Amino acid sequence: MIVTRALTKAYGRTIAVNAVDLDVREGDRYGFLGPNGSGKTTLVRMLLGLVYATSGEIEVLGEPVPKRVAEVLPDVGALVEGPAAYPHLSGRRNLALLDAAGRGGGRRTRRRRIDDALDQVGLGGVDQRPVKAYSLGMRQRLGLAGALLRKPRLLILDEPTNGLDPQGIKEIRELLTALNAGGTTVFLSSHLLAEVEQLCTRVGVVDRGRLVIQEDLAALRAETGRVLVGTPDPGAAAAVLDGQLEAREGDRLVIRHADPAALNALLVEAGVRVTSIHAEQRTLEQVVLDLTGPGSDRFGAAG
């Protein structure tokens, strides 16, 4: 759906995007994760033909961008930094203008399209108020509603949850997951590890303009070969597991073992009571820290 090859953008001596090879596949919920200033917005704008690359190539929905961007855009819903709206008009009126300006979708069905989009983002009840009375979160949702008007095959969203409270973030996450289940490919940028971890199926991590990893989240979070065991008999368990015990903290043990089921059988057979047992997985935070080193506290860990 989105492919870039050695995509580069320099502003003078600043290389905002540095030889990025992006590969977003149909059906992905792709999280483009990086700290502030790492080049996310610049890349998103290049994908939409709003900024020209210094070098490299871009394909969106199989077409070269910016060369054929006019053909591509009707199938793409986009939300880029601070969605613009006429402040004195209602959300509905803003969407009507947007809908009239775009291609595809006749006048007769406009009202239905706008109702659907407003309902999808949870603005159905407030659409008569002027946008200047909206909170930042409501403006962000209105921007998203605009991106949904044409039932796009691909959504390209730059920090879509900026300005939203935790409930709003959850609603957007549920909405994007539902749209994705209905066949829409979702590409979003974020500086929030937790957001990407909760929402995405595939992750690209960008650090100072460079894509340092691109991988399915499930593969990134591969099991570590350790099993976490909770037991009221930690002493007895430690005796059974001589040599495999890596750490012990109260009634929680970390054991080097590949198979939780086999380990459970072993413990139970030895008379050790087990209250919980599961394979340890790496978190996205650990993966990113390993990749980007000490500077990576620039990533926001909190959702």
Ligand SMILES: Nc1ncnc2c1ncn2[C@@H]1O[C@H](COP(=O)(O)OP(=O)(O)OP(=O)(O)O)[C@@H](O)[C@H]1O
């Ligand atoms: N129009 C511009 N002129 C000069 N430098 C720019 C321009 N736009 C971006 N930059 C620089 O390019 C780098 C990447 O910026 P960009 O906005 O793409 O990062 P970002 O990851 O989207 O960050 P943020 O989340 O803060 O928007 C930064 O060093 C920024 O200062």
